Amino acid sequence: MFKVINKDILVSNGDYGQLNLTAVDVDTAVRYIFATGDKIEFKVSDFYRQKILIDKTIYVESPTDTVVIELDGLDTDINDDTINPHYYVYDIVYNDVYSLVCFTDEVQPHFVVYPRHKGV
Numbered sequence: 001m002f003k004v005i006n007k008d009i010l011v012s013n014g015d016y017g018q019l020n021l022t023a024v025d026v027d028t029a030v031r032y033i034f035a036t037g038d039k040i041e042f043k044v045s046d047f048y049r050q051k052i053l054i055d056k057t058i059y060v061e062s063p064t065d066t067v068v069i070e071l072d073g074l075d076t077d078i079n080d081d082t083i084n085p086h087y088y089v090y091d092i093v094y095n096d097v098y099s100l101v102c103f104t105d106e107v108q109p110h111f112v113v114y115p116r117h118k119g120v
Contacts, residue, residue, distance in 0.1 A: 002071075007101060007109035009090065013116040014077040019069040021092065023100055031065045040100075041093040042069045044078075044111045053078045053088060054111075079113040086113050 002017025003010045011017060021040065023032035034040075037059060044054035054075050058067055069092075079086045090111040092100040101109050 001114065009109075009111045010114065011071070011076045011112070012114045013079040014073045015116075016070075016072045016076065018071065021067040021069055021100065022065055023094070033063050033065050034060045034067055036060055036062055038067075039095050040067050040069070041096075042090065043093075044088050044090045047087075047089055049089070054090075076113060079115060082115050084115065087111075088113070 001010065001012040002015050004019065009019070019042070023034075024030065025032060040058045040060070042054065042056040042058075043052055045052045054071065056069060056071070056075070058069060060067060078088075088111040090101070090109060094100050
């Protein structure tokens with residue numbers, strides 16, 4: 001399983017998926033065009049941001065309005081618990097300066113890892 005619901009990313013331990021990242025100007029509703037060489041960092045960490053569990057860096061190869069962040073099974077194999085889901089936080093940073101997924105008082109984006117189903 002790999003789903004994005006609102007700003008939450010839900011994944012089964014060890015599964016793979018991709019995030020299609022777009023940025024929209026909140027004033028004009030126009031999609032931003034990422035330029036060649038732009039840097040996108042995707043990081044998943046514990047709630048205290050002391051331990052980084054996933055760290056992906058993507059460099060834009062040609063102008064585009066969508067950057068694809070691919071997560072493979074090794075990236076998401078971070079939950080040893082066989083019963084309970086684990087909640088982490090994530091951040092997407094543009095060119096080391098701008099956070100593209102913002103935390104607010106109302107919204108805290110989660111990266112939720114569910115246990116993999118163990119067959120009998």
